[in-house]
Amino acid sequence: MKISKAVITAAGRQQRTLPLQLLIDRDGVERSVLQILIHEVVQAGIEEIAVVVRPGDEIAYAEVAGDHAGRLHFVPQAESLGYGHAIYCAASFTQGDPFLHLVGDHLYVQRDAPSCAQRLVELAQAEACTVSAVQPTRESLLPYFGAIGGRPVSGRADLYRVDTVIEKPTPTEAEQRLIVPGLRAGHYLCFFGMHVLTPTVMELLARQLAAAKGDSRRVTLSSALAELAPREQYLALEQQDSRYDLGVKYGLLSAQLALALHGRDRDEVLTRLLELMAQRDLAAAGR
Secondary structure (H helix, E strand, O other): OOOOEEEEEOOOOOOOOHHHOEEEOOOOOEEEHHHHHHHHHHHOOOOEEEEEEOOOOHHHHHHOOHHHHHHEEEEEOOOOOOHHHHHHOOHHHHOOOOEEEEEOOEEEEOOOOOOHHHHHHHHHHHHOOEEEEEEEEEHHHHHHOEEEEEEEOOOOOOEEEEEEEEEOOOHHHHHHHOOOOOOOOOEEEEEEEEEEEOHHHHHHHHHHHHHHOOOHHHOOHHHHHHHHOOOOOEEEEEOOOEEEEOOOOOHHHHHHHHHHHOOOOHHHHHHHHHHHHHHHHHHHHOO
């Protein structure tokens, strides 16, 4: 299975401006969030990228795409009809091919090479199946994520065969249905915001959207993956990298600090942070 396409969703009402924001990347260069995401995708061997946007946002996105703007295809989502609908809007782009999927309001900061996207793509190509990136997450954060249940793959400490998927489960649901042997108490495997999806996922989204009869907002990627799990092999790859939700309070600031502290200017940034803390303490002492 060759994966050469990617889909980035960025049309959500609270999401659409986040990929346009400028940050200083790990090399000390000012880049847009979109550029940083594109770099992650291209490193994984992707050749073509669809960005799902609100109509009218195409020019702004093209202007901040950087050197890889020629790889982009813009897919309009005229109305905010939900996450599942946003992914399905790219069906004419994927054309029955498997694809890497990322959300446009998250930034991924890797600890070591290869990147999360590259590991996902390599595993999906080797196993010819859908693969989701997941991360152990404490139960207090379950209202923010889709989560999976399954069993470890023999011989691998970071790979799971998925049998259950629930979107934003309650702690009770998670305790009863999302059991993963070996995971520490009070933690569950939640989605990391990055997947490799097979054509079957698009088929399931199409059927669920048709059945929703105008109420597309309840069709999520999790609902399609839940239907996929009993039908064909579906794997989850645990990630040690960090993800930053840019849409939460101080999300952009947290992402910027993470990039800086994992980049070439780390010592300079740490020095400035210490200076700021010292100035704060002096000011407090002088009151």
